Amino acid sequence: MRTEEVSVLRAHDLKCVKGSTELFSNIHFQIESGEALVVEGSNGSGKTSLLRILCGFNYPAEGEISWCGKTIDGHEDYQQQISYIGHASGVKLDLTVLENLVFAQRLVGSDRDETEIKDIIRSVGLFKQRNVLTRKLSAGQKRRVALARLQLEERKLWVLDEPLTALDKEFVTDFENVLKKHLEDDGMLVVTTHRELLLPDSLTKKINLSA
Amino acid sequence: MWAWFHKLSSPKYYYEWAGKWLPWLAGITVILMVVGLYWGLVVAPTDYQQGESYRIIYIHVPSAWMSMFVYVVMAVAGFVALVWKTKISEIVVSECAVIGAMFTALALITGMLWGKPTWGTYWTWDARLTSELILLFLYFGVIALYSSIEDKRVAAKAASMLAVVGVVNIPIIHFSVTWWNSLHQPNMDIISENPSMDPSMLWPLLVMATAFKIYFVWLLFIRIRNEIISRERTTNWVRKLIAES
């Protein structure tokens, strides 16, 4: 699924307006395969909006985003390169952990057998709870289901909105390793976080929306 | 031509452009209305079947025509707003909804006032009145949707979508209502507007219809300009405009 070519995600002069207030403007950045972008900014500075614009869910008031030189507007393949985890993590509360992941991977179109899925569930530490309804899990555990989905989908660009919320310390370290592995595999990452996230400096760009 | 359309979709340019037209539109509306009213109420002969009450058609028919015309304008603007995401067409949708609802209500009220002396009852479930009533509901739907979404740009897009869905449905609704009507009241259609109107009665109708159309454009321009100012109130050009006046 991953290609050898270098992919480039580029944002040019983005501006976002919500209602009559301007959240941010003049946002430029560019990341290539194997690079990460950390989006910083105070509450309400438009971090979530920026990520949603990147995913093509919202439109910027001005500016343009391009993927490998082509604008993402009407460029359907682009959305199939993305794994997105927002504030709501896209986990169905009335399905078990295993069911959630099985359905998610089928909708994504990847075809792994159940042992592989179970391996991933084990790696996020939910193996014992694999047949428990997600509704009954704690907030942190629900978040882990979403992070397991990330690894399952094998998409090139990961767009993560506060992925560390409610996660305990040990798991954060594990998760950092997953992210590093993703970057090593030529993946790309756009992430917002309030907590420290250790990523290799040489590969990480930062952007602050409050500035 | 294309460049001109593009320019027109910029709020500032549109504001100035529409502003230039306002006095002309106002003047033409007033002149046509006065001519049409005099012609329709005084000059045109009395109908031998219905007597004087037929004169209501000079406002009823133009209102009814406008109620449908405005819906089509709204849906076309909605389509443009959804595909090209231009700001002006979004505004046109919400403003058309209000004006269209007014025309539809007028068509209903005048239709009822015409029905009393003609049919002896204010309301009959005839195909035209029923269709107008449903059209009014459709307008109310667009207005209600627009006003319940806080972010006005999102609201305009949602309203546009509903307008487009509505315009696909209107022919179906109209067809089904006409068909339903023929099923239940086969003899109601005889006393509707005569297809072969005498020219002395037809001309005032055409004048009034034109007057209504120009009036619509006039009111639409005024309302769009208001909405532009309201939405763009933080921009420099609006501030300058206000400060200068």
Added chain:
Amino acid sequence: MLSALITIIRRDLLVAFRRRSELVNPILFYVIVITLFPLGVSPDHEFLSKLAPGVVWVAALLAALISMESIFRQDFDDGSVEQLFLSQHPPTLLILGKVIAHWLITGLPMLVIVPLMALLLYIPEQAIPTLFLTVLIGTPILSLIGAIGVALTAGLRGGGVLLGLLVLPLYIPVLIFASAAVSTAIEGLPSSGHLAMLGSGLILALILAPLAISASLKISMN
């Protein structure tokens, strides 16, 4: 393509069956509304059977309307809507799957119960097959159109009442043709013309509604 459709239908059905209590509510509502008419108007045999086609269908419209909200409500809350647009498969296909699943949950029970309702309202036996067919063809149209309305109003406060305002006028052609079909069947006349009208409506809705629903969801995600 087909496997994706089946996947999403299975997922939604599974979720629905985990909340079984909510499953029966629309159908109970349907039965209760129908019971109100003889109580409110008249239990007279002849009168009721004349009123019946309208009553069955007005109640169906209302039941379809109140059950409609659940189609996207949870997806908006748990973030699944976004995932629909990131899938390998076209969003319209997945949306169609969701509508089908929703119809299986809400429309199908109505189909089962409607012959019983026909007995309550004294609809003659010869008209019951037609009634059954109108429900079979008509309720999917209600689901498809209703889903557009839900997609536009999801995430709004007071969305329920607003939904009625948006969607009920659009339901009118279904009401007209379906109840007319039943009426003609009661009179012992062939109703295949009306059913064909409903059928072409269903085809049109199947083609256009998923596009409109997808566009509406995108607007509401803003």
Added chain:
Amino acid sequence: MDGKWMFVWGSYGVAFVAMVFSVVFASRRKKKLAREIEESLEE
């Protein structure tokens, strides 16, 4: 005068009121908006 004239005047009256007031209200809204913006500028 024919009693039917009553209905004619009634409908013309309603139409006149609706159409004139629509324009009047729209013009007044503009003045209100201008005042609002002016106030926000002075702050």
